Amino acid sequence: MASTPQDTLFIAGAGIGGLTAAIALSRRARPVTVLEAAPALDPIGSGLQLSPNAIHVLRGLGLEEAVRRQAVAPEAIRVMSARTGKPIAEIPLGQTAETRYGAPYLVIHRGDLQQVLLNAARASAGIDLRLCTRVRDARQSADAVQVEVETDAGIDHLSGGALIGADGVWSNVRRRVMDLRQAVFSGRTAYRAVIPIEAVPAAWREATGLWLGPRAHVVHYPVSAGREFNIVALVAEDWQEESWSTPADTAALLARFASWPAECRDLLALPNRYLKWALCGMDPGTSWVNGRFALLGDAAHAMLPFAAQGAGMSIEDADALARAIDTTDHLPNALARYQATRQDRAESVLRLARSNDRVYHMAGPLALARDTVMKGLGGERLLARLDWLYGWRPPEGR
Numbered sequence: 048m049a050s051t052p053q054d055t056l057f058i059a060g061a062g063i064g065g066l067t068a069a070i071a072l073s074r075r076a077r078p079v080t081v082l083e084a085a086p087a088l089d090p091i092g093s094g095l096q097l098s099p100n101a102i103h104v105l106r107g108l109g110l111e112e113a114v115r116r117q118a119v120a121p122e123a124i125r126v127m128s129a130r131t132g133k134p135i136a137e138i139p140l141g142q143t144a145e146t147r148y149g150a151p152y153l154v155i156h157r158g159d160l161q162q163v164l165l166n167a168a169r170a171s172a173g174i175d176l177r178l179c180t181r182v183r184d185a186r187q188s189a190d191a192v193q194v195e196v197e198t199d200a201g202i203d204h205l206s207g208g209a210l211i212g213a214d215g216v217w218s219n220v221r222r223r224v225m226d227l228r229q230a231v232f233s234g235r236t237a238y239r240a241v242i243p244i245e246a247v248p249a250a251w252r253e254a255t256g257l258w259l260g261p262r263a264h265v266v267h268y269p270v271s272a273g274r275e276f277n278i279v280a281l282v283a284e285d286w287q288e289e290s291w292s293t294p295a296d297t298a299a300l301l302a303r304f305a306s307w308p309a310e311c312r313d314l315l316a317l318p319n320r321y322l323k324w325a326l327c328g329m330d331p332g333t334s335w336v337n338g339r340f341a342l343l344g345d346a347a348h349a350m351l352p353f354a355a356q357g358a359g360m361s362i363e364d365a366d367a368l369a370r371a372i373d374t375t376d377h378l379p380n381a382l383a384r385y386q387a388t389r390q391d392r393a394e395s396v397l398r399l400a401r402s403n404d405r406v407y408h409m410a411g412p413l414a415l416a417r418d419t420v421m422k423g424l425g426g427e428r429l430l431a432r433l434d435w436l437y438g439w440r441p442p443e444g445r
């Protein structure tokens with residue numbers, strides 16, 4: 048049966064979740080229009096972690112190989128103490144994770160992942176991707192939505208069957224269209240840099256490093272198929288700005304880490320320039336769906352990146368959304384089903400990220416106790432504690 052304009056699903060945002068959802072819907076022959084505010088999808092950002100749960104979805108969409116070509120499968124996460132400069136634990140990834148979960152644990156530049164998704168979306172039937180198109184507002188009736196967009200040509204109104212807000216942490220669909228509480232600044236800032244791998248000591252080129260210290264931690268890993276190195280310092284500080292790429296004061300950042308072990312300081316000193324990003328989060332418990340409006344990814348459940356699942360959860364959401372829409376032509380029912388499938392899991396991950404925030408930034412005797420517990424458990428058992436997260440798989444079949 049030919050599709051009508053009323054069947055069109057609008058997705059606000061061609062980020063990680065929005066593009067994945069568009070591809071998953073296109074695989075189910077659903078027409079999708081993706082409305083993206085940015086004039087071009089430039090490779091802004093730095094590294095992302097993609098755990099096996101997300102890779103299973105990408106595999107189902109036929110994108111695993113393209114993602115692997117741009118990514119690295121780190122052999123382990125080396126958890127390091129900022130107090131002693133010594134390892135606390137080594138959590139095995141590499142072949143261990145792949146065997147345990149049936150898919151690899153990868154690290155990748157956000158720009159590379161977005162490009163893979165963009166190529167797939169452009170090659171997919173039924174996806175109309177419109178750049179330079181900002182969703183300003185929307186209204187719904189019993190059988191349709193009307194979306195107000197702003198383009199270079201002015202304001203336009205589009206009619207379709209549903210609007211999915213995949214427009215990220217500062218989602219306008221969440222704030223304006225659905226009138227929900229917006230994400231709040233968390234009092235944490237991420238300082239990010241990507242540098243050529245040649246500058247990095249060989250010992251750190253194939254693993255993920257996680258340095259735990261009082262009120263700060265540092266994460267680093269290779270990206271860009273091993274050609275580049277991503278380093279992020281996450282610190283407790285009360286700076287607030289809605290931007291992914293504010294230039295940071297590198298000297299002030301290095302001064303903040305002056306008492307940290309030399310090995311970590313040397314890594315932090317490698318980039319000439321950092322960009323900073325004020326981290327935001329949301330409280331669990333808000334509905335993501337209202338009739339023909341729904342939220343996905345950070346727009347639904349923005350979380351601190353301390354469980355490394357922001358991208359993973361948006362990819363899982365995208366899969367669940369497409370499956371729910373595939374089950375019925377009644378879009379409000381499909382969206383309600385999508386939320387029912389996803390909310391508990393996404394909010395469990397959000398809580399994990401908050402708990403990691405407390406644990407990673409401990410000081411004094413608490414930090415000592417944390418290190419003793421982690422050492423006692425050892426890497427294999429630390430990994431096993433995350434089986435519920437990494438061991439998730441999409442349902443069998445369509």
Ligand SMILES: Cc1cc2nc3c(=O)[nH]c(=O)nc-3n(C[C@H](O)[C@H](O)[C@H](O)COP(=O)(O)OP(=O)(O)OC[C@H]3O[C@@H](n4cnc5c(N)ncnc54)[C@H](O)[C@@H]3O)c2cc1C
Pocket residue numbers: 059060061062063064065082083084085091092093094095157180181182183213214215216217218219220239291343344345346352357358359361
């Ligand atoms: C530019 C950028 C850089 C990032 N860099 C990193 C990083 O280095 N490391 C990391 O861990 N996470 C990064 N993130 C966040 C990360 O992508 C998300 O946490 C995760 O992937 C889940 O994203 P999402 O799919 O919910 O939305 P996102 O991937 O954040 O995408 C949201 C999209 O919506 C678009 N948009 C926003 N408002 C509107 C509107 N009103 N109308 C239409 N489109 C709109 C945005 O331009 C963006 O393309 C970045 C996000 C962005 C947008």
